[in-house]
Amino acid sequence: MMGATVDTILSKYRHDSTRLMDILIDVQDEKSCISDDTVKEIAKGLKISMADVEQTLSFYHFFSKTPTGKYTVYLNDSVVAFMMGREKIAKAFEEAVGCKFGEVTADGLIGLFNTSCIGMNDQEPAAIINNRVFTRLTPFRVKELVKDMKAGKDIDEMYSAKTGDGNNSHELVHSVVNNHIRKEGPILKTDVRQGEIIEKITKMTPEEVIKEIKDSNIRGRGGAGFPTGLKWEFCRRAPGKQKYIFCNADEGEPGTFKDRVILTEKAKLLFEGMTMAGYAVGATQGILYLRYEYKYLQKYLEDVIEKAEKAGWLGKNIGGRKNFEFYIRIQFGAGAYVCGEESALIESAEGKRGEPRDRPPFPVEKGYLECPTVVNNVETLCAAVKIMKYGSEWYKSLGTAESTGTKVLSISGDCFHPGVYEIEWGFTINNILDMVAGFNVQAVQVGGPSGALIAPNEFDRILGYEDLATGGSLIIFNESRNILKDVVLNFTEFFIEESCGSCSTCRILPVVMKDKLVKILNGLGVTRDIDDLLEWGKILKASRCGLGQTAANPITSSINNFRHLYTSLLKTKKDYETGFDLNLAVQEACEATNRIANV
Amino acid sequence: MYQTIKIIIDGKECIAKKGQYIVEAAKENNIYIPTLCNIEGVKPKGACRICTVKVNGRLMTACTTPVAEGMSIESESAELTDLRRSIIELLFVEGNHFCPACEKSGECILQALAYRYSVMAPRFPFMFPIRELDASNPKIIKDHNRCVLCKRCIRVIKDDEGKNIFAFKKRGHKVEIIVDPESADKFTDELAEKAMEICPVGAILVKGKGFKKPIGQRKYDLMPIGSDIEKVSKSKKAVL
Ligand SMILES: Cc1cc2nc3c(=O)[nH]c(=O)nc-3n(C[C@H](O)[C@H](O)[C@H](O)COP(=O)(O)O)c2cc1C
Ligand code: SF4
């Protein structure tokens, strides 16, 4: 696309305002920013107001109105990145580049930016530079990289190590990312020939396909755990000529990276799963909503789609069957965790801000472009293919009575073998720690920041919908970690950064609660503050979507399970303490006048 | 023709039209469920969360949830009343609301709700944000200090081609309302008045019109918010 003008980009998307995301992404890639003049041009071309363009543009982290540098560095700021030495890496970047994070060098060559979890927790510290991922950074590597940038090297020539395992070394991926698949189960195993399941289902009615999925009792793997068969059935029954299948590959929950691995190694399986869902509900269009952080997989995935079309597994008359039509396209996000929420994802795919919708109506009734839409997680769709191959009885023989089948976990933090593990539901936390070799463990975060922080006395709890439900993120913290300062505060800041801002509760309360947490961390807390935090956390339950509803979880679950960490910080016996520190407040003025703050 | 159904609100059996939103059904049964971002006849957005009720035990916004046969709705319980009060307090601490000096005092829904819910001092610390007062538009003043981000202006005010004039910028606690940079000459006197009226607080003001109606004679000076729906006399006290 080099050299494309705004005009050609607009034409490429037929001046369709619902494709605003694609348009902005192409413009940003082309010009490294989206200036006011460009906004005006886009607005005019799409017949919408400048304010409309602005409201989508300003929502997403990876869009910028000012140039972000010829080389744009996005350094991950997830908890695990910090645990693996992010601070030293950030410092090394700032020193070598000569500007601070959030800035661009005066010559416009290099821009340094922070970003929320990029799905590389098993190989931190990591950064995205011009849509390429660099993992396991060291201060030494940073110096090398910056030297290469200053020499004007092509980004693909900056790898020092060999490319990663599996398809990471595929010429269309060409990445140093590693899969770290440490335990293969039925989903990750390669035992389905491309087209095999399509041949099988086309001999069945859509209702029979749905019944098989329903009988397996599989529930959604994206976190919410809705029964997949039921979702397909609702969508099939919903009135509407045009229906859509979305695969949710937004994978934004800090600590999750298993979808990245499935996309890298099992793309054919996934697309077959989408096609099967299309057959079951009567949809002809599938959309893979892929987080921008995984842009390095674009060429490869598009190639897989193209080849499937050529082989007759996608497109018209699939598998030689008349009237079975299904297409897949990729829709990129642009850096917004909330877009993983299914209705926000749909809004985003329609070119809007990623604000979740009010429900009802649910996407299965009124989703993408007001049409009935199924949104399923990457893993769910892959599991569905395996269920069709081996049958629902087989699937039910795995896992527990209430949680059938297997779960692909992303495990990171303080353990010897971080990576991707496919286990049967029902493993205890202790089983997990044995498996990954985690020692001196102080706490395990199950289900990412929106999940729960579990203490050792509860390590016999099991993973499953009946106990600890999880989308698959497990982060392990050993005894050396400062849970409140390094974990809880970071998670809370994550929610503040990622809230869409639509609900009053989710927009305001996490900030208020963070301030209170900081007050406690500064030794100015009183018992009342801890009680307040628990009480205020309940208010967030009145938020529209899961983000707001769980935004207090890092604080409330750490109070519930690690209350001693809070009480040990309460230095004052007072009932009330404003939290105002006069010395701190006058510090700057004192420094300026060369005095010591001591009032 | 609409179908009538039976629902229960706070133990009271009510007749409602199938498909209408809970707030509307409640209103027709003389039950007031407080709202701020909602505007009758305009697609609801569920932004302020003040109308939160419990539907069959689950928290839902009454402005966005359609009634269904047999629905059991809880609205005026101690728990929900406190939830609503806390949301009103949150909106107060988020911005800079100096009611005595505000042009909208007496017509402001936020202020009226605070009276109804007996908000004295908010339980949350004030955030005292530094926000702008934007008078660049020839017709209106935008005072970001008072904006509660209800999106009413976005949803209602459009130009003559139906395009948006107001929009959200950024996300999370950094969200702010922007006015289309090319809209200055689209603002007729009429549109400006409409914008001021649609804003539930004093964040959009028509230049030179702030005190057209004297304080003391304004809508909520005369009767508490919700009393028209409840059809009670002016003297009914605020809840709790
Ligand atoms: C804030 C938020 C973020 C979410 N992020 C993801 C995500 O990245 N991937 C995903 O599959 N589901 C995510 N979900 C859950 C989706 O809303 C939805 O339930 C899921 O995609 C449905 O697919 P499933 O039934 O196959 O799990 C998220 C939900 C919320 C509230
Ligand atoms: S809960 Fe938060 S993220 Fe979800 S819709 Fe409300 S403001 Fe947006």
Ligand code: SF4
């Ligand atoms: S300006 Fe007024 S109407 Fe618009 S969002 Fe703010 S408070 Fe609501």
